[in-house]
Each structure stands twice: as structure tokens, then as C-alpha cells.
Amino acid sequence: MKFEAPVAVTEIAAMIGAALEGNHQLMASGINEIHKVQEGDISFVDFEKYYDKALNSAATIIIINKKVACPAGKALLVTDDPFSAYVSLVKHFRPFEPSSKPISDTAVIGEDTIIQPNVFIGNHVRIGSNCLIHPNVTIYDHTVIGDNVIIHAGTVIGADAFYFKKRKERAVMYDKMESCGRVIIESDVEIGAGCTIDKGVSGDTIIGQGTKLDNMIHIGHGTVIGRNCLFAAQVGIGGKARIEDNVILWGQVGVSKDLVIGKDAVVLAQSGVPSSLEGGKTYFGSPVEDARNKMKELNWIKRIPELWEKVMNK
Amino acid sequence: MKFEAPVAVTEIAAMIGAALEGNHQLMASGINEIHKVQEGDISFVDFEKYYDKALNSAATIIIINKKVACPAGKALLVTDDPFSAYVSLVKHFRPFEPSSKPISDTAVIGEDTIIQPNVFIGNHVRIGSNCLIHPNVTIYDHTVIGDNVIIHAGTVIGADAFYFKKRKERAVMYDKMESCGRVIIESDVEIGAGCTIDKGVSGDTIIGQGTKLDNMIHIGHGTVIGRNCLFAAQVGIGGKARIEDNVILWGQVGVSKDLVIGKDAVVLAQSGVPSSLEGGKTYFGSPVEDARNKMKELNWIKRIPELWEKVMNK
Amino acid sequence: MKFEAPVAVTEIAAMIGAALEGNHQLMASGINEIHKVQEGDISFVDFEKYYDKALNSAATIIIINKKVACPAGKALLVTDDPFSAYVSLVKHFRPFEPSSKPISDTAVIGEDTIIQPNVFIGNHVRIGSNCLIHPNVTIYDHTVIGDNVIIHAGTVIGADAFYFKKRKERAVMYDKMESCGRVIIESDVEIGAGCTIDKGVSGDTIIGQGTKLDNMIHIGHGTVIGRNCLFAAQVGIGGKARIEDNVILWGQVGVSKDLVIGKDAVVLAQSGVPSSLEGGKTYFGSPVEDARNKMKELNWIKRIPELWEKVMNK
Known part of the structure; x- marks a missing residue:
């Protein structure tokens, strides 16, 4: 998440009551958890084993729970509880704004977009043109939706x-952990009924152009989905996964967090994906394998009694 | 989907800019995709390998992308893109009607039916008597619901x-593909919270009398479910399946599209059903098998190390 | 479920048209199905094989379909259809009260609690202080919610x-079976979007303090969940399960009814739990096993072709 205008590191230090080490002149441009951090950002670290990763990351300002050598040009904010300090900054810069009516006055809705009854649209939401939002949909604050998007009833974005x-x-x-990320739904996406698409912790959850989701699909925080993907009903995808273009997931597939499914991959129904998959192949099973290998394996299992017979009669 | 009154095939041809071959006097009685087509209907075909099926189907008027010999008594509508022509007819004869209020004036609701707050009821919906519709339910246009039906909160029909x-x-x-089918919920059905039941592409999705659905169940387009079925939570069923009477599906079962599950079948929890199942039996596994065979198989797997020992020590 | 004030057993007998045997002076304090019954309660039994269990249970008043010897100090209510008699009592003492507005006047909502638009809050609901209820949530009658609880959009309690x-x-x-139980959500619980938590049949469904649920989680009737549990998305738990403190269930895990998962157990993604699990261990598979054993088993399966080779070449 980027601030609307840069904020002096001295001001940040005062806000969270931290000791400031390193460059006192820095201006912070945003706040991000470590996986999404960019130059100018504030991030945090509270385990010694991750100190190096955090100090060497793109983060310019690091909230840390021990005074260590500050990398050149950066600043450290030393405080006992970096997590809580970070969360307090999220709350300060992206405070929860209660809504007094179903469709916020700060929402911007494009031409020819139809909003059906009983929809909730939060603050600072942007929706493009020619969209159709069906009843009882909930769109939380700061969501961005492109053009020609259809969202079916009961879905939560x-x-x-x-x-x-x-x-x-x-x-x-x-x-x-308070989240300050957003959901971005690109143009020409259709989302079925009863889906839930969570915002990113500090970055964005993205549904790429032309992707179509069936009903009751869960997409975790910060997951990025490519273009022209097709997910059948009851698929669930954990946080910070990356699903490349044209991926097809059949019904009830479960995908773990922090992994990549390559372009043009197909995952058959009820499979479980614990780690990254190469593109262009078809997979099956829980845990998932190459579908043909898995089918062979299922056949081998059926041959165990025959094998037993052979051994017994030898 | 049937038209309110028959429409001249010449008028249809003009609407979609198609060349009309065969019988110019025909009147079209409805529009249906190939799996649901009846005499008098318009259907479409756009792959040569399906031409014969379409031409020999019950369809009286076929939108097609090549001039071929017209079967006696039928009409062909020749156009480059039959799919788009068909979709444009669906949009014309079953246009989306935005709702300006939560319960449409064109909805007909029976005596002693209770509609809780925040429910959406679309245009031309019919609900019988003595029903109870809980809060935040969404009922799309043209849905038909019998008597004594209970629908729990958040469900989307x-x-x-x-x-x-x-x-x-x-x-x-x-x-x-624009859908012009409906959902029909027969009398004495109970549907749990957070379910989604999709309309048929051109025919009807039907939930048979006395069937009871637990929470978060997905029923795909055009699926027909018999009487007195019992589905536990998080079951998902694909499109155009046929589930006969008294079928029991335990939690998280997944059922593929275009198949039949026979009367009195029982499918145990988390099973995956890729193809048709005979009635009267109990099934388990993903992919599903006869439950007793599957249990034996699981036992055989446990004996592989023992078998290995035997082979090594022979 | 307890009555507001005790009711004479003679009055109950008259209500359901039953013959009263045993102690005519008794006062009934509540109504409960057999698994939740306490002293003073009315319960019912309609199968001979369960007579002993019912007569020897804590129930003071038993609705039964045959005249049998009445245990000392108890009363029997003899009627042809005990189930229907019991259901009629539930309907009498806990009648469904339709709501004419989204937030009932009989609901009590604590200080600093934020209720977002389009939320439904039923009759006699109690919500503590400092809670945040997101849009399109449905809270049925009699639900009790503690302090600092967050409930995300579209969830049904x-x-x-x-x-x-x-x-x-x-x-x-x-x-x-009409349910007269409640849902109790203790303090510091967070419930994701699109979850469904059913009320107990006659007792309470409880989510223990500090437990966090991700999206689209189903919790069945009367299930009791301990403190500080963590359930990932699309988990489903059947009725009357008991999940002890600190249990972690990963995505799409299914848990059957009437079982116990012990403290500190971890169940990996997509596993199916058919019966009770000892605490402090990690489990995987459908049906679930000790995770390490399951992993070994999966490796053994991969060695079947090698074993086959060995046997063939011996």
C-alpha cells in the first residue's frame, strides 16, 4: 500500500514510539509486508532469523525488535513489538471506515453498469462500465473493478x-494482521455466486482479464490470477499463489499458498496442489501428480492382490 | 425455453441476418441448446462433427455455419457464427430485466409464505404457499418454487x-452462453444456508419434491434431482447431471456433469463421481468405487510393506 | 433448551394429547434431544432399542410410543408418535418469529459495535461490545455473540x-426436526466471509474464545469448538463434533459428526476425518491417518511397479 503523500520517517518513529537509527531524513512512501515490499516502503521483522532478509530487502525503513547495524541509506525503527507497531501504522493510514449506507458516496461507478438491489459497495470502490452486479453482493472498501464484469449474487469481494x-x-x-491491500478485478471477468475473494495483506489480489469463476470459489489474500483462466465450482486457492494465464481448475480443487501454477496447466477435479506446478500439463490427485502417472498408479493399486497371489504361489 | 407465442422462422432469420433454407413456413415454438431440444425449437450447431446430431435432433430450425442439405420439413439458418446468433436470440426473447426494488412486482407469492428481510426476489418468480425464505436469499428472475419450501439465509437460486x-x-x-433456463424447486424441499443452484442453459434445473439440502451445496445448470434426496454440506454437482430419487450424498462429495446417479445410491463423504453410478449401492473414493471394494483396496495398500518383506526374504 | 419458567408435566401431557404415567407432580424445566438432556428436561424416544438409554438418561420426562415401566421419580408421556409430539413442543416453546425489519428491536447490541449495511439481526440476539459485523451477514434469532468479534460478509449464523x-x-x-438450540460465539473470534454455522438441535453450537475461521467454513449443529483453533477455507464439520483447543484444520478438510478431535491436533489440507483423533498429532488423508504413516504409504504405492519387477524376475 502506497501513502497518498510521503511521510517523514521521524513522524513514523514518533507514531509508534520507536528509536530511530540510520538516515533521519528519509520519507516513507508506503507500507508493505516483506513479500510485497518496494523501495521507499516501511516493513517489519521480528524474528532474528529473518533479519538479513528484511535488512537486504527493498524496504527503506525497517521496524525491528533489536538494535542492529543499519544498512547504508536506510532507517531502522527499533521497538519491542514490530508486529503491533506495523499493525498500528496500517490502522492509521488505512483506517476502517464504517458505512452508513449500502452504496458509498465515495464509490465511482461507470456508465451502463447495473447494480441490483441489496448490494453493498464500500468506500473508495471503483467499478468500470457495462458491469452487472447481482443482488446481495458485498464489495469492501478500495476494491477496483474493470469493465464488462459480471458478479453473481452473494459474492464477497x-x-x-x-x-x-x-x-x-x-x-x-x-x-x-490488519490488511491494507485491495482486490483488483480486471475487465471481462465473470465471478459466480457465493464466491469470496480476499484482499491482499498489503499488496493486491488480482483476477486477470477474461478469467471466469464458477460458484463458491475462494481466492486467498494477495493471490494473482492470470488471464482467461477457468475455475469450476468450489475451488479454493490459498494466499499469495500465482496462477498463470489459461489455467483450468476443475471442481473442488484445492491450491496451497505461496506457489505458482504455470500457464495452460489443467488440474482435474478434487485434486490438491501443495506446491508449484509446471505449465502445459494435466494433473490429478491429492497430493497432485501428472494425471497419466496418477492413473497408472491407481491401476497398480488394483493389481496388488494379483501380485500377492503370484508371490504366494511361487 | 418456450416462446410465449410462436415466431415465424422468416422473422428469426431476419433478426440474426441468416440465409434461410428449407421450409419457409415454419413457426418456432422455443429455443434450446442441443441437449434439451424439442420439436418446434430452434437450436444451433457450429462444428461439422456435430452436424448430423443437430440435423437429426428434434430441433425444427437449426442455426448452422455451412449450407448443407436441409432435412425434410425443417429449416436451416445459415450464418457464420451460429453461437453468437443463438445468444442474440436468447437475449432478445429472455432479456435481462434490471430490478429497481428487492421484491419484484411481477413476482407471485403464495399465502402464508414468509419472506424475511433483505431477500431479493426477481421478476416473474413464482413462490407457493407456506414457504419460509430466510434473510439475504437471492432468487433470480423466472424461478418457480412450490409449497412448504424452506430456503436458508444467503442461498442463491x-x-x-x-x-x-x-x-x-x-x-x-x-x-x-446466455442462459434462458430456470430453476424449479418442487414442494417440501429444504435448502440450507449459502447454497447456489444455477439455472439451466435453456432447460430447467429441478430439485424434486421432499429433497433436503444441507449448507453450501452447489448444483450446476440443468441438473435434475429426484425426490427425497439428502445431500450433506459442501456437496457440488456439475451441470446436466441426473440424480434419481432417494440418493444420499455425504459431505463434500463432488459429482461431475452429464451423468446419472441411480435411485437409492449412497455416496460417502469426499468421494468424487466422474461418471454414472448404478442405483442401490454404496460408493466411496475419488474416483469413486463400490465402497466395499474401495475399503479392501485401502487394506491392500497397507499390506504392501508386508508383501515387500515376503519377496525380499524368499 | 430451557424454559423461561417450569411447566407442569400435566400441562405438557395435555398439549400433546399423551397418556401420563409415573409422577404427575413433576415440573419440566426444558426440552432436549437425547444427546443433550439434563435433569428436569423432557426428551423423547421412538425406537424400542433406545428405550433403555432414554429411560436411564438424565431426562425426567420421556415421550415414548409404548407403555413401559416408569423409572422412579420420572414421568412418561405415552403417544403414538413421540417425534411429532416433541417437534410440536419445540414449536410451542420456541416458535418461529418472523421479522418485519432487518435488525430486531429485541436484539441487544453492545457499545462500539459496528453493524454494516444489509445485515440481518434476528429476535433476542445478543452481541457484545467492540464487534464488527460486515455487510449481508445473517444472524438468526437467539444467537449470542461475545466482545471483539469480527464476522465477515455473507456469513450465516x-x-x-x-x-x-x-x-x-x-x-x-x-x-x-425443529431446532431450538442456539449459536454462541465467544469473545475474540473472527469468522470469515461466506461461512455457515448452524444452531444446535436443542443444545448450543459454540465457537470458543479466540478461534479464527477463514472463508466458506461450515460448522454443523451442536458442534463445540475450543479456544484458539485455526480453520482454513472451505473446512466442513458435521453435527455434534467436539474440537478441542488449538486444533488446526487446513483447507477443505472434512470432519464427520459425533466425534472428538483432541487438543493441538493438526489436520492437513483435504483430509477427511471419519472418527475421533487423538490430540497433539498431525494427520493426513481421506480417510485420515497419522501424516507420517500416510506419507510412507504414498511412497509404498509408488514402489509397486518395482516390486512387480522383482517378482517377475525372480
């Missing part, structure tokens, strides 16, 4: 990322 | 079929 | 139990 920090020592163990 | 024509040569590859 | 009595002899075969 932009709910929070499912992302918590575990605090073993607390009675309430999971501490919520 | 009658969203569009998930059905596209692939146009490899286009940047936006999937071309939407 | 408190729909009816999926629970029917089979009447083979009737054309409409499944007879609805």
Missing part, C-alpha cells in the same frame, strides 16, 4: 486476509 | 450457467 | 440443524 501472528503466551493466541 | 465457448483467437477467450 | 426423521411410508419421506 475484499474481505480481510486470513493472517495472524501466534502469541503462545497469550490467552487469546492469534493476533490479527 | 438461479444464477447463470457456467458455460462458455472458447475462442482461441480472441484476447478475451471465453464467450458467454 | 444460526440456520437450522440438518436433521430429519426418515418416514419410509410417506411420499415426503424426511420429517423436519
Whole structure:
């Protein structure tokens, strides 16, 4: 997430009560969790084993829980609880704005777009032209939707990322990471009924142009889906996955987080995808394998009794 | 879908700019995709390998992309792009009618039926008597619901079929088939919360009398479900399946499209049904098998290490 | 479910037209199906094989379809159809109250709780302070929600139990058990978008403090979930399960009814849990096994061709 205007690092330090190390002149341009960080951004780290990754990342300003050597040209914000400091910045720069009516006055809706009854459209939402939003759809704040998009009834766009920090020592163990990312639905996308597409933690969840989703599909936070993909009903995709163009997922397929499915891949129904898949192939199984190999394997299983007989009679 | 009154084939030809071959006197009684076509209907075909099927089907008027010999008593409408011509007819005869309020004035609702707040009921919907429609339900145009039906919150009845024509040569590859079918829910059906039941492409999706659906069940376009079926939560059924009476599907079962599950069949949880199943039996697995055979198979798998030992020590 | 004030057993007998046997002085304190019954409660039994269980249960008043010896200090209500008699009592003491507006005047909502537009809140609902209820959420009557609870859009809390009595002899075969239980969501819970959490048949469905649910999760009637559990998207849990503290269920896991998952258990994605699991372990597969054993098994399957070779060449 980028700020509307740069903010002085000294101001950030004051906000979160952190000791400022390194370059005091820096201006922060945005706030991002480590996987999405860009130059000028504030990020955070709270485990020593990730210090190097964070300090060497594109982040210009790092909230950290120990005073370490500050890389040249950067700034450190040293505080006991970087996670909470980061979350407080998210809340400050992207505060939740309650809505007093179903369609926010700050939403911008294009020409010839039809909004059916009982739809909720949050603050700062942008919807292009010639779209059709069916009843009881919920579109959270800051969502961006292109042209010629159809969204069927009951679908929810932009709910929070499912992302918590575990605090073993607390009675309430999971501490919520506030999300400040968005959902971007490109033009010519159709989304079925009862789908849920979560916003990114700090970056964007993107549904690429011309992609078609059937009903009850879940897309996790920050996942990026290419163009002209086709997902059948009840598919679920975890957070920060990348699904390239023309990928076809059949019904009830589950895809784990943080992986890539290559262009033109096809995954057959009910398969489970635990890690990245090369494009251009067909897959099946849970965990998934090359579909032909999987079919052979299923045949081999059927031959175990025959094999047993052979061994017994030898 | 049937027209309200027959339409002259000459008028249809003019609408879609097609060359008319064969019987010019015909009146079209409706429009149907090839799987649902009846005498008097218009249908379409755009692949040579399906020409014979289409020409020999019940369809009286066939939109086709090549001039061929017209079967006696029928008419051909020759045009470059039969799919688009067909879609334009669907849009003409079953245009989308935006709703300006949550419950359409053209909806007919029976005595003693309770409609809870925040429900959407579209145009030309018919709901019988003594029904209970819980909050945030969406009922699309033309849906027909019997008596004593309960629909729980958040359920969506009658969203569009998930059905596209692939146009490899286009940047936006999937071309939407407009659906003109309906959903018909017979009497004494109960539908859980968060379900989605899609309308047929041109025919009807039917939920038979006394069938009970748990939560988050997806029923694809044109699927016909018998009487007294029982489906547990998160079941998904593809398009144009036929599920006979008394079928029981346990949780998270996935059923593919275009198949039949016979009367009294039981499919155990998480199974995947890729093709038709005989009635009266119990099934398990993905892909599904006779449940007892599948259980034996799972036992055989556990004996592989024992078999390995035997072979090694012989 | 407990009555607001005790009701004389003679009055109950008159209501359902039953013959009263045993102690005529008793006062009934509530009504509960057999799994939830407490002293003072009315319950019912209609199969001879369950008579002993019902008569020896905590129930003080038993609706039964045959005159048998009445246990000391109890009362029997003898009637031909105990199920229907029981359902009629549920309807009498917990009648469905239609809502004329989206947020009932009898709902009590705590300080600093934000209710977004298009939310439905039923009668006698209690919501604590500092909660955030997103748009298009449905909260059925009698639901109880603690403090600091977040519920994302489209979620449905408190729909009816999926629970029917089979009447083979009737054309409409499944007879609805009316539910009079509630859903209780403890403090600090977050529930994702598009979830469904059903009320108990007569007891309560409980989501324990600090538990976090991702999107599209189904929780069946009367299921009790401990503290600090973490369930990923599209998990489904059947009725009357007990999930202890700190359990983690990954995406699309299915859990059967009437079982226990022990504290600190982890169940990997797409697994199916047919029966109780010991705590503190990691599980995988459908049906589920110890994850390491399951992984070994998957490796053994891959070695079948090698084993075949060995046998053939010996």
C-alpha cells in the first residue's frame, strides 16, 4: 500500500514510539509486508532469523525488535513489538471506515453498469462500465473493478486476509494482521455466486482479464490470477499463489499458498496442489501428480492382490 | 425455453441476418441448446462433427455455419457464427430485466409464505404457499418454487450457467452462453444456508419434491434431482447431471456433469463421481468405487510393506 | 433448551394429547434431544432399542410410543408418535418469529459495535461490545455473540440443524426436526466471509474464545469448538463434533459428526476425518491417518511397479 503523500520517517518513529537509527531524513512512501515490499516502503521483522532478509530487502525503513547495524541509506525503527507497531501504522493510514449506507458516496461507478438491489459497495470502490452486479453482493472498501464484469449474487469481494501472528503466551493466541491491500478485478471477468475473494495483506489480489469463476470459489489474500483462466465450482486457492494465464481448475480443487501454477496447466477435479506446478500439463490427485502417472498408479493399486497371489504361489 | 407465442422462422432469420433454407413456413415454438431440444425449437450447431446430431435432433430450425442439405420439413439458418446468433436470440426473447426494488412486482407469492428481510426476489418468480425464505436469499428472475419450501439465509437460486465457448483467437477467450433456463424447486424441499443452484442453459434445473439440502451445496445448470434426496454440506454437482430419487450424498462429495446417479445410491463423504453410478449401492473414493471394494483396496495398500518383506526374504 | 419458567408435566401431557404415567407432580424445566438432556428436561424416544438409554438418561420426562415401566421419580408421556409430539413442543416453546425489519428491536447490541449495511439481526440476539459485523451477514434469532468479534460478509449464523426423521411410508419421506438450540460465539473470534454455522438441535453450537475461521467454513449443529483453533477455507464439520483447543484444520478438510478431535491436533489440507483423533498429532488423508504413516504409504504405492519387477524376475 502506497501513502497518498510521503511521510517523514521521524513522524513514523514518533507514531509508534520507536528509536530511530540510520538516515533521519528519509520519507516513507508506503507500507508493505516483506513479500510485497518496494523501495521507499516501511516493513517489519521480528524474528532474528529473518533479519538479513528484511535488512537486504527493498524496504527503506525497517521496524525491528533489536538494535542492529543499519544498512547504508536506510532507517531502522527499533521497538519491542514490530508486529503491533506495523499493525498500528496500517490502522492509521488505512483506517476502517464504517458505512452508513449500502452504496458509498465515495464509490465511482461507470456508465451502463447495473447494480441490483441489496448490494453493498464500500468506500473508495471503483467499478468500470457495462458491469452487472447481482443482488446481495458485498464489495469492501478500495476494491477496483474493470469493465464488462459480471458478479453473481452473494459474492464477497475484499474481505480481510486470513493472517495472524501466534502469541503462545497469550490467552487469546492469534493476533490479527490488519490488511491494507485491495482486490483488483480486471475487465471481462465473470465471478459466480457465493464466491469470496480476499484482499491482499498489503499488496493486491488480482483476477486477470477474461478469467471466469464458477460458484463458491475462494481466492486467498494477495493471490494473482492470470488471464482467461477457468475455475469450476468450489475451488479454493490459498494466499499469495500465482496462477498463470489459461489455467483450468476443475471442481473442488484445492491450491496451497505461496506457489505458482504455470500457464495452460489443467488440474482435474478434487485434486490438491501443495506446491508449484509446471505449465502445459494435466494433473490429478491429492497430493497432485501428472494425471497419466496418477492413473497408472491407481491401476497398480488394483493389481496388488494379483501380485500377492503370484508371490504366494511361487 | 418456450416462446410465449410462436415466431415465424422468416422473422428469426431476419433478426440474426441468416440465409434461410428449407421450409419457409415454419413457426418456432422455443429455443434450446442441443441437449434439451424439442420439436418446434430452434437450436444451433457450429462444428461439422456435430452436424448430423443437430440435423437429426428434434430441433425444427437449426442455426448452422455451412449450407448443407436441409432435412425434410425443417429449416436451416445459415450464418457464420451460429453461437453468437443463438445468444442474440436468447437475449432478445429472455432479456435481462434490471430490478429497481428487492421484491419484484411481477413476482407471485403464495399465502402464508414468509419472506424475511433483505431477500431479493426477481421478476416473474413464482413462490407457493407456506414457504419460509430466510434473510439475504437471492432468487433470480423466472424461478418457480412450490409449497412448504424452506430456503436458508444467503442461498442463491438461479444464477447463470457456467458455460462458455472458447475462442482461441480472441484476447478475451471465453464467450458467454446466455442462459434462458430456470430453476424449479418442487414442494417440501429444504435448502440450507449459502447454497447456489444455477439455472439451466435453456432447460430447467429441478430439485424434486421432499429433497433436503444441507449448507453450501452447489448444483450446476440443468441438473435434475429426484425426490427425497439428502445431500450433506459442501456437496457440488456439475451441470446436466441426473440424480434419481432417494440418493444420499455425504459431505463434500463432488459429482461431475452429464451423468446419472441411480435411485437409492449412497455416496460417502469426499468421494468424487466422474461418471454414472448404478442405483442401490454404496460408493466411496475419488474416483469413486463400490465402497466395499474401495475399503479392501485401502487394506491392500497397507499390506504392501508386508508383501515387500515376503519377496525380499524368499 | 430451557424454559423461561417450569411447566407442569400435566400441562405438557395435555398439549400433546399423551397418556401420563409415573409422577404427575413433576415440573419440566426444558426440552432436549437425547444427546443433550439434563435433569428436569423432557426428551423423547421412538425406537424400542433406545428405550433403555432414554429411560436411564438424565431426562425426567420421556415421550415414548409404548407403555413401559416408569423409572422412579420420572414421568412418561405415552403417544403414538413421540417425534411429532416433541417437534410440536419445540414449536410451542420456541416458535418461529418472523421479522418485519432487518435488525430486531429485541436484539441487544453492545457499545462500539459496528453493524454494516444489509445485515440481518434476528429476535433476542445478543452481541457484545467492540464487534464488527460486515455487510449481508445473517444472524438468526437467539444467537449470542461475545466482545471483539469480527464476522465477515455473507456469513450465516444460526440456520437450522440438518436433521430429519426418515418416514419410509410417506411420499415426503424426511420429517423436519425443529431446532431450538442456539449459536454462541465467544469473545475474540473472527469468522470469515461466506461461512455457515448452524444452531444446535436443542443444545448450543459454540465457537470458543479466540478461534479464527477463514472463508466458506461450515460448522454443523451442536458442534463445540475450543479456544484458539485455526480453520482454513472451505473446512466442513458435521453435527455434534467436539474440537478441542488449538486444533488446526487446513483447507477443505472434512470432519464427520459425533466425534472428538483432541487438543493441538493438526489436520492437513483435504483430509477427511471419519472418527475421533487423538490430540497433539498431525494427520493426513481421506480417510485420515497419522501424516507420517500416510506419507510412507504414498511412497509404498509408488514402489509397486518395482516390486512387480522383482517378482517377475525372480
